[in-house]
Amino acid sequence: MKKMKKIKGLHELYEKDPIVADKIVWGRESNAITRRGFLKNSGLLTMSAALGSSIPFSKYFPAGMIPAAYAQTEELFDLYGKNGLTLLNDRPLNAETPAHLLDDFVTPSSRLFVRNNGIPPFESEIDPENWSISISGESCINEINITLKDIKEKFEHHTMQLQMECGGNGRSEFSPPARGNQWSTGAIGCPEWTGIRIRDLLDYVGIKDDAVYVAYEGKDRHLSGDINKKPISRGVPLWKAMQDESLIVWAMNGEPLPLIHGAPVRMLCPGWPASVSGKWLNRILIRNIVHDGEKMAGQSYRVPCKPVAPGSSVADEDMCIIESMPVKSIITFPQSGLTHKKNTPLKIRGHAWAGDNEVKKLFCSYDFGASWMAAKLSKPINTHSWQHWSHEINFPVDGYYEVWARAEDDNGKSQPVVLPQWNPRGYLNNACHRIAVSVKS
Ligand SMILES: Nc1nc2c(c(=O)[nH]1)N[C@H]1C(S)=C(S)[C@@H](COP(=O)(O)O)O[C@H]1N2
Numbered sequence: 001m002k003k004m005k006k007i008k009g010l011h012e013l014y015e016k017d018p019i020v021a022d023k024i025v026w027g028r029e030s031n032a033i034t035r036r037g038f039l040k041n042s043g044l045l046t047m048s049a050a051l052g053s054s055i056p057f058s059k060y061f062p063a064g065m066i067p068a069a070y071a072q073t074e075e076l077f078d079l080y081g082k083n084g085l086t087l088l089n090d091r092p093l094n095a096e097t098p099a100h101l102l103d104d105f106v107t108p109s110s111r112l113f114v115r116n117n118g119i120p121p122f123e124s125e126i127d128p129e130n131w132s133i134s135i136s137g138e139s140c141i142n143e144i145n146i147t148l149k150d151i152k153e154k155f156e157h158h159t160m161q162l163q164m165e166c167g168g169n170g171r172s173e174f175s176p177p178a179r180g181n182q183w184s185t186g187a188i189g190c191p192e193w194t195g196i197r198i199r200d201l202l203d204y205v206g207i208k209d210d211a212v213y214v215a216y217e218g219k220d221r222h223l224s225g226d227i228n229k230k231p232i233s234r235g236v237p238l239w240k241a242m243q244d245e246s247l248i249v250w251a252m253n254g255e256p257l258p259l260i261h262g263a264p265v266r267m268l269c270p271g272w273p274a275s276v277s278g279k280w281l282n283r284i285l286i287r288n289i290v291h292d293g294e295k296m297a298g299q300s301y302r303v304p305c306k307p308v309a310p311g312s313s314v315a316d317e318d319m320c321i322i323e324s325m326p327v328k329s330i331i332t333f334p335q336s337g338l339t340h341k342k343n344t345p346l347k348i349r350g351h352a353w354a355g356d357n358e359v360k361k362l363f364c365s366y367d368f369g370a371s372w373m374a375a376k377l378s379k380p381i382n383t384h385s386w387q388h389w390s391h392e393i394n395f396p397v398d399g400y401y402e403v404w405a406r407a408e409d410d411n412g413k414s415q416p417v418v419l420p421q422w423n424p425r426g427y428l429n430n431a432c433h434r435i436a437v438s439v440k441s
C-alpha cells in the first residue's frame with residue numbers, strides 16, 4: 001500500500017488504464033509476480049470485470065482480500081447485472097442460477113450462469129467498433145483478420161434460442177467428490193442469441209480437405225498472469241462447427257453481449273459442454289489435428305472412454321473428449337420446500353434438453369419413482385433450444401413428497417434417477433432433479 005501512495009497520479013491512472021497501473025504497481029510486465037501481487041491482481045481484475053466498472057478505492061484492498069459482499073458464500077449476492085445467483089468462486093468468478101430462477105422460457109441475461117477459467121478482459125479493452133478476429137490454422141486457405149463490423153456486414157444474421165450448459169453442471173452430487181466448481185443444477189441457460197453461422201465464415205476463408213477441428217482463442221488472461229498462456233482454448237470437430245446452430249454471436253436477447261458473457265463477440269456451439277463456446281473471441285483456428293489448446297488434453301472436459309469404479313484414477317490416454325451433453329431436465333416451478341394444500345392440484349413446470357438430440361418424453365413422479373406420469377412437453381422453438389414441460393399433480397394423502405422429473409430423448413435415452421457413471425472430474429451429471437413438497441389438508 002505504501003508503494004502506491006508514492007506514485008503520483010496513480011489514482012487517475014487506475015481509472016484510465018488499470019492494466020498499465022497494475023503493471024506499475026505489481027511489475028506484471030516482467031512476469032515477476034509475488035504471491036501477494038497475484039492474489040491482489042486476480043481478485044481485483046475479476047471483480048471489476050464482474051461489476052462492469054472499476055472499483056473505487058480498489059487499491060486500498062489488502063492483498064488477497066475481497067469485499068465481504070463478494071466473499072465465497074452460498075448466499076445470494078449482488079453481481080452487476082445479475083439477480084439472485086449463487087457465487088461458487090470469486091477467483092475466477094463463477095456463479096450459478098437457483099432452479100426456481102430459471103423459470104423464464106428465454107433466459108434473461110440477469111439469470112444466466114457465469115463461468116470463467118481466467119481473468120476476463122477489462123471493459124476498457126473491449127472496443128466493438130474496432131474488434132477484429134483472426135482466422136488461421138493449418139487447414140485455413142486464406143488467412144484473414146476480419147473486423148466485427150465486416151462480419152456483421154458480410155454475412156447473413158441469424159437469431160436463435162440456444163441452450164448452453166457447463167460440462168460440470170451437477171458436479172456437486174458425485175461421490176467421491178470431484179474437484180472444481182461445485183455446481184448444483186444452475187449452470188444451464190437458454191437465451192436468444194444473434195450472430196452469423198461459423199460455417200459462412202469458414203466458407204468465406206476456404207477450408208482445406210484435411211480440416212478436422214475448429215477452435216477458439218479469447219482475450220481473457222491466465223490466472224497466473226502469464227500473458228503467453230491462455231486460460232482456455234477449445235474447439236469442436238469440423239462437422240459440429242458447420243451445423244446451422246453453431247454461431248458467432250454479438251447479441252443476447254436483443255442486447256449487446258454483456259462483458260461477463262464474452263463481449264463483444266463469442267462462439268456458441270449449443271448442446272455441447274459450454275467450454276466450447278469461447279468468450280471474448282479474437283482468434284479462430286482451422287486445425288488439421290484435434291485442437292491441442294489449453295483444456296483440450298489431460299483430464300479437462302474428458303471422461304473415461306470405458307466405465308470405471310467410483311474413485312478410480314484414469315490415465316489421460318484412457319479419457320475421451322466430451323461431445324454432445326446428455327438428456328436432462330429441471331423443475332423451475334414451484335421452488336423446492338413448499339407447503340401445498342391437498343385438495344388442489346399442484347401445477348409444476350420446467351425445461352428439458354438433450355444436447356444435439358431432441359427430448360421426446362417427460363415424466364413426473366411423486367412416489368420416489370414407483371410410478372411415472374407423462375407430462376405435457378413442447379417442441380423446441382428451434383433445434384438446440386430447450387423445451388418446456390408442465391404437469392398437474394393430485395396428491396393422495398397428506399405428508400412429505402418429493403416430485404421428480406425425468407426426460408427421455410429421441411434415442412430412447414433417459415435421465416438416471418440416482419447418478420450417471422462416476423468420472424474423475426465430475427462431468428455430465430444428468431440425474432433427475434427433485435423438489436420437496438409438504439402436503440397439508
Ligand atoms: N474465453 C473464454 N471462453 C470461455 C470460458 C473462459 O473461461 N474463457 N469458459 C467456458 C466455459 S467452461 C463455460 S461453461 C462457458 C460459460 O459461459 P457464460 O459465462 O457466458 O455462462 O464459457 C466458455 N467459454
Ligand SMILES: [Mo]
Nearest residue numbers: 115166167275
Ligand atoms: Mo464450463
